[in-house]
Amino acid sequence: MANSFPSAGGNRPGHYQRRNTDPFANIRRNHRIKIPQVRVISPEGKQLGILDTSKAINLALEVGLDLVEVAPNATPPVCRIMDFGKYVYEEQKKHSNVKATASKIKEIEFTARIADGDFFTKLRHAEQFLSHGNKVKLRLKFRGREMAHTEIGFAVMKRALTELEGMGHPDSEAKLMGKQINVMVTPHPPNKRKPKFDLEGDSAEEVEEEGGDAEQE
Incomplete structure (x- = not known):
């Protein structure tokens, strides 16, 4: 009587070989x-x-x-x-911690004519997120006739990046997209971060409220 069961091994249709995805399996010990x-x-x-x-x-x-x-x-x-x-x-x-923090992107929003007080408050929050290993998306929105002077907005973004250069670096140049300027900032390695602002006065709740999660571009 012929065996009705398929033979083991081989590359028969419908047969899939399980791939070992353990990254430590090849380490000899x-x-x-x-x-x-x-x-x-x-x-x-x-x-x-x-x-x-x-x-x-x-x-x-x-x-x-x-x-x-x-x-x-x-x-x-x-x-x-x-x-x-x-x-x-x-x-x-x-690696799980790195993956978890890398997937979180916080967003800080500016305006072209932002007052110094608000500007530095937002920078403190951005620095806090970078200190936790989060990427930070800086966004500047133009209002009404401000679009006629986009150079003002770019100056604000350049100033923000300069203030944060001790904590992170831009992934690319700030770009104008529609009525807003965007730039993504990636934190430096922990041992190379140099905080500039005093974060003791900011509660965790205030910081989280300021920087909403953003989708990665």
Whole structure:
């Protein structure tokens, strides 16, 4: 009697091979490291020199950790003794936080003839958003006959970007679109941000009310 079940494997129609999407699956560790010798780094970051791979694995397992290949293209490959499970968890958490903050874009709106008080209040709010890792969209709307003097609006936007240059950088030049000027500001890395304004007087509620979420362009 012929087998009525399809054979396993092959590229038959309707058969899909599951793709491994785990970004950590290709990191060799412990007995998956087949090269005879590796350069070993201790959990504290100290160089232990070049060791036989079997000895390095035993060193790691003796203290309840893993030998993880961190520089496979080096000669010999560099491995570090670490808690691989903890490393994966921290990396996943780090990337999820980056993705979450990168998806949030706040919007700050100006006018061509904005008073200095309002101008600096809005800049403080923009700086607060940038300090949290949010992108900030600066928008300037022209009213009525102000469209006849767009240079005034561009001057306001240029001034705003200059005031915020310690916290972020524009993705591109400010552009006139219809009756408004837009520019997106991306925050600098945390260690390169230099706040200019005193944010202690602004409550979280006031800042969130000022900067609504905006869709990414």
